[in-house]
Amino acid sequence: MAGEVLIKVEGVSKKFCKDLKTSLWYGVKDLVFGIKGHNSDGELRPKEFWAVRDINFELRRGECLGLIGHNGAGKSTLLKILNGLINPDAGTVTMRGRVGALIELGAGFNPILTGRENIYNNGAVLGFTRKEIDSKVDAIIDFAEIRDFIDMPVQNYSSGMKVRLGFAVAAQMEPDILIIDEVLAVGDVGFRFKCLNAIGELMKNSAVIFVSHSMPMIYRVCNEVMLMKAGKNMIFTNNIGLGVKEYYKLFKKGQENIVGSREAKVESFELISGDQIVHAGGMIEIHHGDSLICNLKIKLEAHIPKASVQLVIWNEEMLPVMDVMSQEKEGFIIDNSENSSQLISVRLTDLYLNNGRHTVSVMINAPDLSVSYCRHDNIAEIYMVLDTASAAHVIYPAKWDVN
């Protein structure tokens, strides 16, 4: 039934101890005093910390929740609690229906059994009869695209092959709830694409929880997102763009970094928009459609006759979203015959980048791009102020007509 609540998480908390010896000591003490889940009401003993803290949410059939957050935020711990692999210290989890899970690479597989034997084992654990599994096994092998290796022990599979088999089993067994940790990242791009489509299909009848550090993947499959920080729920929203924006805010700006043969250098750098001027190391704030002027002073070593300049703008995912090359049409090649510093200015008109922080790299290359003389990364930042959030690199101001 569409809209039926399949997952209900109420006040779930889980604490761990940072030190193994102390953790064992607490375990013994708890056993002796017969106290199960000691201090679950909030007090932590020395060296303990909350890996998951007071998490509450409901997920319905047809919903896909993206769990995001920095390393160690508590995402996998929460998934393990949902999947029943570990018990919470406080709170309750109610799961309705059959649960398919892909949590740790190779988890749920017996390494000495073949892929085919593992399909039957997993199917049986999920409550399918042998006959039912017989009817699904070909679809699983075809989905995983590992037919030639299906009778090989799983311990000899590559990481990608394990994840292919794991996802194929979890998805083809028609679960009501599908839980996927970031293991999908080890699959190649073709398989990841296939998985995202399969998740889209499954969502018609299932509730999906998906952990990923890839925000484009989160945008692609999720209709809700929860941002976790130090075990807590910072934001739970169906505005994916907003959740992702907050996620990116958790990370600090990268350091300026210079690589290349160093036969050229950027002596000065400035970005200008309206009355704002920022120099190397600064951040300029612009609005959609604004233009920027970039002024550069560069110096080539005497033996370098010519060079070209390139500006690359990267988004928060560290994907290049814009490339400006001086040797392209109406551009120029630097002539170093006088061996003096060169002042260069480039105007970037009508910037329609997606919202958020972008970093700028300046590259000085041989004109045919065969040598990189200097590559100055994170030289400055551009912050695009825009309310709309999108997964695209550019939000294009198209001209629309309505008849």
Ligand SMILES: Nc1ncnc2c1ncn2[C@@H]1O[C@H](COP(=O)(O)OP(=O)(O)OP(=O)(O)O)[C@@H](O)[C@H]1O
């Ligand atoms: N069995 C354990 N014993 C002690 N601490 C643990 C245990 N499992 C996890 N932790 C700790 O709990 C915290 C949350 O870990 P968790 O694996 O849930 O983070 P995560 O958000 O999934 O991180 P990542 O993005 O790196 O996968 C971390 O500080 C981790 O060291």
